Amino acid sequence: MTRTTPTTPAYRRLSVEERRGQLLEAALQLFAHRAPEEVSLDDVAEAAGVSRPLVYRYFPGGKQQLYEAALRSAAEELTLCFAEAQTGPLTLRLTRALDRYLAFVDGHDAGFSALLQGGSVVETSRTTATVDGIRRAAAEQILVHLAVERPGPRLRMMVRTWITAVEAASLIWLDEGKQPPVAELRDWLVDHFIALLTATAATDPQTAAAARAALALEAAEGPAGVLARRVIPVVETAAHLL
């Protein structure tokens, strides 16, 4: 028979890595749902169930160091959102990646807004570089899916601009109390991508080739087909332009 009573949790000494991970997890949770200004080291210590000096032992740089570590961890998670097999229609791949990205935004709402809106006390050239790294990784992934070997400046600008649009729309979505429903936002962002790809194809031969190849893989019942059929009634009033 054991003498430990069920109300006393078994005490186990955590390894350095485990303790670090536990503190980071507590910090991530706090920074996800509050502006960094509203998170103190005491909050992190309390959430992890440890003393403030212990937090300092693992993160001598205090809140700034914890914030940057949490941000790097979130950046890794976010970068994984874009990983997607190179099969099937492009719009379905984008839809799946956006579902993961928007779930991340939903789960890190206050932290996401604070990070991207700028002017935060914890913002440094390092945090800016981490965010830029995420954008670059996302752009690279999309170029891989567009199956373009040496993307020229116009195609790269198009992809990077769309990524900024996704960020901006996510911030507006958070700001408006997560309206419209996330699936509507996602579909609109996919439509935005198709529209921008098509408009850029009008003046850039490389984008035109990528757009034709992508459209060939689309299904009539998929996002590109639905968009095409819905756009026709809007543009057919503008027959004088042709």
Next chain:
Amino acid sequence: MTRTTPTTPAYRRLSVEERRGQLLEAALQLFAHRAPEEVSLDDVAEAAGVSRPLVYRYFPGGKQQLYEAALRSAAEELTLCFAEAQTGPLTLRLTRALDRYLAFVDGHDAGFSALLQGGSVVETSRTTATVDGIRRAAAEQILVHLAVERPGPRLRMMVRTWITAVEAASLIWLDEGKQPPVAELRDWLVDHFIALLTATAATDPQTAAAARAALALEAAEGPAGVLARRVIPVVETAAHLL
């Protein structure tokens, strides 16, 4: 006969407002072409031909105060870029506004990048609010030109997203040594607007009404007509979607 020699400029005491304006102008010039980190109060004093203590008398908050004053002044100038008569095709109004905006970006290159890329030492909630004020003013102007009385959330999100895309494209343009030529960038941003308006019209009745009204004013030889004729060869390979 006057005793003043031509090499000694006539000394005239500047009024408080004139002196303030002169210092601000010097600061604006410096902050336009260098990152704020690379501008010192001594630089401002030297550029204005005054002593450092005099700069402090007018701007006791030092560099931060000068930067914020310069930013507000630049914000006023930038906001004027969007003022445009409500006549003629929408794409021509956009073209003219973008020409002014991109000339501003060209003339304030380093300062524009430093301000928008974040992580700067002079970035505060006040500078962020000033930049957001510019974005809001630009969005309001575009909604005025779309002649929509009570713009709904989708149309507002579309306009705000496009404004972010313009900013992002401007930063990329500066980053790539002001390539492509500014007229190409401007035309692409107009195409982007038409594409986004059309794609958003596909799912939002209010945007559809605004898009139809805007397209009705477009000329065949204008940007919308050129884009429409160029897009056809790209999308006609996707007839299976209709």
